[in-house]
Amino acid sequence: MVSAPDVQGLFAWWAGDDVRRVWRVASRYTLDTEAFVARHRHAPRAVGGVRPDTVEVVxxxxxxxFELWAGEDLVEVRANPYGAIPFVLFPNVPRPKEFWGISDIEPLREPLEEINRAYTQLSRILELSGNPIAVLENIEEARDIAVQPGAVWEVPEQARAYLLDLLQGGGVRLHVDYIDLLYRALHDLAEIPRIAFGDGRVERSGIALQMELDPLLRRIERKRLIRTAALRRRDHLILTVAAHHLGRRFEAVETAIEWASPFAALQQATAAGG
Structure with a gap:
């Protein structure tokens, strides 16, 4: 069975400064105690005389x-029957001299935080506009000034009273334009143009659409290069494990990695529509 373990429970050791030469991998996960006992015939250590409901397996x-640990107890030690580590680890985006690479979220963190701040500022302005502030000029003391429909204010001569309008002068438009600018920066850094989300206000030809989606297509190509190499390693590992369990040899078996065109669905829909 091929599965994708939780990456937060994966640990890798590599040789010296060559991050490509992984010599040890550990996988940590939690298993129900009854299932663990039924599978490995080993009861985990009781804590305070009470057997835990789950056990942390490594x-x-x-x-x-191969080593199997249950908490702090070494349950099993034996030779690796496959002669290879049954894990394929690859970075999302490689970074020089680093094993785990970089997440897609890392370059987007700052613009996302700034978008949150901009939305918060705009929300507060709209909230204050819905609950206006009374401004009194040339008045030393005021009492019972109520901001409500039909309210009458008595003010001295040469005094002035009005409501503070935070929306005058197009102030909100400036905030909205700033948020749009942040979204543009976000899409540029993510290499995913807004049209990829269906934001097409005008009709475009196929060539124009492909040019606008070019950053996304280049991103897909980079991702596929990384994943193609990882999938080839995975295929080789699958055949190695299958050879051990089935007692057969698969040296002559070759696998191929083929990726569909990003426009495959669009091309099929166009062909179906005539």
């Missing part, structure tokens, strides 16, 4: 050794 693999 599988440690090297090319020639």
């Amino acid at each position: 599988e440690a693999w090297t090319a020639d050794r």
